[in-house]
Amino acid sequence: MLTDRIIDEGPEWRAFDQEQREKRARVGAPLTYTIHDKGLSTMIDWRNRDSYGKDLAPKRRAQIYRLRKWQRRIRVSDATERNLAYALSELDRMASSLGLPRTVREIAAMLYRRAVEQRLIRGRSIEGVAAAALYASCRQSRIPRTLDEVAEVSRVGKKEIGRSYRFIARELQLSIPPTSPIDYVPRFVSELKLVGKVQAHAVKILKMAATKGLTSGRGPTGVAAAAIYVASVLENSRRTQREVAAVARVTEVTVRNRYKELVEKLELEVPL
């Protein structure tokens, strides 16, 4: 599938070798956001005195009040800006290490902004919501990544991402249908270096399987893996169960169980 070959241009910097890439990939905003300015900014004193300790004239006093007000405002808008910038850079970092196209990242960024606008971040971490937005965006774009895969490149765990995902999906009224195994096929096929013919066959098998209810309730990655395995046998470019299981990140046992169901229920002619 074409979309699978569009590779992300990545960050604006270029890495000339692997070592450099690893170093640079870790550049990002600092991790502590509790005190955004680390106490370095000037604060206007609350006492209405000048530097000699004298009382301030009423006019001057009013002026100082206004200054204080603005300082407060700038401070919070600064913090939100900074948080947004951090979230977006996280999004970018995760998306490029997952090899996702630009559009997916943009949708994720949009979702994140909407989450901020609706104050959905309260009580949740920036990292968690950013990862959740990316996960949601992948699914909406039908270029799914599993929760495990997202968690692997994220700074937070799978559980938190899942929780945040469900929350924002509900609050932002995203209607995301369950992931179809078919959506995983192009990626797995290309990782296994199989040809288009096998891919088409696998998709055909999955469509048949769907009509017989063999896909519901089952993990989409496992079903996709089994279909690809069968297709690879049928098309004479066999991959081992182990290889297929590895790219789908499931066990051989799962591939076997799904594969058995497929062969049985679809009455496929597999050579012994």
Added chain:
DNA sequence: AAGACGAAAGTGGTTGA
């Protein structure tokens, strides 16, 4: 020697009382 098969026990997450 490598791959495929399947039984059995264990794990983590969802669901329904």
Added chain:
DNA sequence: TCAACAACTTTCGTCTT
């Protein structure tokens, strides 16, 4: 909040190529 439940994993022994 708890337990039941299904999907999936882990582990391991056996059969097949």
